[in-house]
Amino acid sequence: MSDQRTFDRRAFGTLAGSLAGALAATAVAGPALAQTQGSGGAATGPSRATAAGGQPFADLIQDHRQISQMLQKMATLTDSQERQRDVKQLKTLLTAHAVAEENALYPALQTIADSEEEAQEAYEEHALMKVHLFEVEMAAMTGEDWEGKVKQLTRTITEHVEEEESEIFPRMQKQLEASQLQMIEQQVQMNKQMVG
Ligand SMILES: [Fe+2]
Ligand SMILES: [Fe+2]
Numbered sequence: 001m002s003d004q005r006t007f008d009r010r011a012f013g014t015l016a017g018s019l020a021g022a023l024a025a026t027a028v029a030g031p032a033l034a035q036t037q038g039s040g041g042a043a044t045g046p047s048r049a050t051a052a053g054g055q056p057f058a059d060l061i062q063d064h065r066q067i068s069q070m071l072q073k074m075a076t077l078t079d080s081q082e083r084q085r086d087v088k089q090l091k092t093l094l095t096a097h098a099v100a101e102e103n104a105l106y107p108a109l110q111t112i113a114d115s116e117e118e119a120q121e122a123y124e125e126h127a128l129m130k131v132h133l134f135e136v137e138m139a140a141m142t143g144e145d146w147e148g149k150v151k152q153l154t155r156t157i158t159e160h161v162e163e164e165e166s167e168i169f170p171r172m173q174k175q176l177e178a179s180q181l182q183m184i185e186q187q188v189q190m191n192k193q194m195v196g
Contacts, residue, residue: 056105056185057169063097064161071154074136075147083140091133096195098126104187109168112175118168125160132156 070090077083102123110119132153139149173181 055181056188057173059185059188060097060101060105060169061165063093064165067093067097067157068161071150071157075150075154077146080140080143083146087133087137087140091137092196094129094133096192098129099195100188100191102126103191104184105172108176108180108184109172112171115168115171118171122160122164122168125156125163129153129156129160 067090070086070093074083074086074090077086106119106122109115109122132149136146136149136153138144139146176184
């Protein structure tokens with residue numbers, strides 16, 4: 001049992017090596033990315049990514065709130081141009097957020113004991129979210145069932161976010177070491193910048 005709960009560091013190391021690549025190496029030298037989230041002088045070593053506010057989760061939770069607000073506003077829109085403009089904004093934010101989680105967070109989740117299935121489900125939920133986002137995009141252009149499609153996307157996202165915030169994030173926060181969380185945070189930021 002204790003070894004079931006033990007984090008497979010070798011697997012994480014391999015994974016992180018392939019994902020982080022040069023970024024992990026530059027972390028030691030104090031890259032600009034390490035200073036996001038106000039870690040400031042903490043860029044001198046991975047082991048110092050301690051209780052700086054639940055990195056990388058605080059950043060992702062902030063995205064969740066912003067996405068939720070955008071969806072609430074979208075539900076009230078009646079003008080086609082405004083709908084299309086807001087869908088575009090939402091798509092940019094959602095894509096950056098999803099890519100960051102898919103490339104940086106979920107691979108690490110997959111290496112934690114008993115979490116492989118959870119990681120696979122998260123990928124599947126993102127896939128469904130993209131389908132529903134596409135339907136909202138179409139509805140913005142055609143005007144057909146806008147409210148229904150926004151509602152559907154909102155439900156999909158809300159359920160997924162609830163799972164992340166109540167189960168996935170706390171589990172990762174608990175089982176990963178501070179240095180690993182700091183590396184994930186750097187990868188999250190890097191992936192977001194690639195998209196945004
Ligand atoms: Fe997610
Ligand atoms: Fe998320």
